Amino acid sequence: MSLIAFDFDGTLSDSEMTxxxxxxxxxxxxxxxxxxRAMNDELSYAESLYQRAELLAGLDEDAVAAAFDAVTLRPxxxxxxxxxxAEGHHVAVLTGGFERGxxxxxxxxxVTADTIVANRLPMAGGALTGDAEGPLIEGTKDDALEAxxxxxxxxxxxxxxxxxxANDLPMLEVANLAVGFEPKDAVxxxxxxxxESMFRLETVLTGYDVLSEE
Numbered sequence: 416m417s418l419i420a421f422d423f424d425g426t427l428s429d430s431e432m433t434x435x436x437x438x439x440x441x442x443x444x445x446x447x448x449x450x451x452r453a454m455n456d457e458l459s460y461a462e463s464l465y466q467r468a469e470l471l472a473g474l475d476e477d478a479v480a481a482a483f484d485a486v487t488l489r490p491x492x493x494x495x496x497x498x499x500x501a502e503g504h505h506v507a508v509l510t511g512g513f514e515r516g517x518x519x520x521x522x523x524x525x526v527t528a529d530t531i532v533a534n535r536l537p538m539a540g541g542a543l544t545g546d547a548e549g550p551l552i553e554g555t556k557d558d559a560l561e562a563x564x565x566x567x568x569x570x571x572x573x574x575x576x577x578x579x580x581a582n583d584l585p586m587l588e589v590a591n592l593a594v595g596f597e598p599k600d601a602v603x604x605x606x607x608x609x610x611e612s613m614f615r616l617e618t619v620l621t622g623y624d625v626l627s628e629e
Contacts, residue, residue, distance in 0.1 A: 416503050417625055418569040420560050420586060423510035423517050423533070423576035425454075426596045427492050432516040433467050436536075442470040456581040456601045460511055461552045469535060470607070472545025476619075479543060486516040491526030491613030498617070502626060505529045505567050509559050511551045511582050532559050557585035571624075575625065577588040577616065578602070591621060 421427045436448070439444035446467050453463035498507050507530040508517055514533035521527055542604030551559060556576075564574055575588035579598050587593035587605050595606035596614065603609065610616045620626045 416505060416569060417573045417575055418505045418507065418560075418564050418567060419499055419539060419575045419577070419620075419625070420507045420509050420556075420563070421528075422556075422580070422596075424512045425507050425579040426577055426583075428486060428488055428507065428520055430486040430516075430520070432482070432486055432512045432538045433471075435484065435485050435516075436471050436479065437467070439482055440471050440474045443469055449470060452559060453582070454585075454599055457484065460582040463483040464511060464534070464552055468543070468547035469544050469545045471536065474543045476541045477536065479538070483513070483516040483519045486520040488520050488524050489613050491617070493521075493526045494619050495613050496521075496526045496528065498626060500529070500607040501619075502532075504625070505530070507560075507563055508533065509551065509556050509563075510534075514549075530563055532563070540575050555585045557589045560586045560589060575620070575623075592625075594619065 425432050433446050437443045449463050449466050452458040453460055496506050506528050508528045509532045516533055517533055530575055532550055534547055536549055537544050537546050563573055572591050574590045575592040576586040577594040577596055578587055579596045581601050593605055593607045595602055595609040595613050598606055608619055610619055
């Protein structure tokens, strides 16, 4: 059994949850600028997330629900998750994005991840508070991957990480196989291989004997 850890925003999904929320809050430009700086390693992820969450303060429950309901998986992602699980692998989503959006997108495709490690945007009085909480704000994805591998009894030599942005660097560096999904320039040097679609990723995983030949 291998442990395959996917980033979500920009990897499993081409939706950006904070952008979908920001559009409904009327702060899309401000959020996009913060996101870009973080993904290019110019701003710590924690700092960027707190700044973006603060801009979303006051967004009401209906708008939040609509934003998360708009999150979708990339073509082929649901099928790939199902195939990995059918062949006995543990599929995890390790994301600085938000649990609610991940779960909504997976449910839309009728699939589930074995483990989701994600953040949350707390609400009070029917609106976002402007805070953010969760394990992947101050915590890093290398620690999350190593802890999960230990929990499920998979050696690090059987781990695969798939990601695209600067906050994926730690898990890409410690995983046995690092796959960049349309990676940012700062990420590309640590990747063992780079893909631009879920279909290509499936081919790569078959080539590494993670998936059997069909």
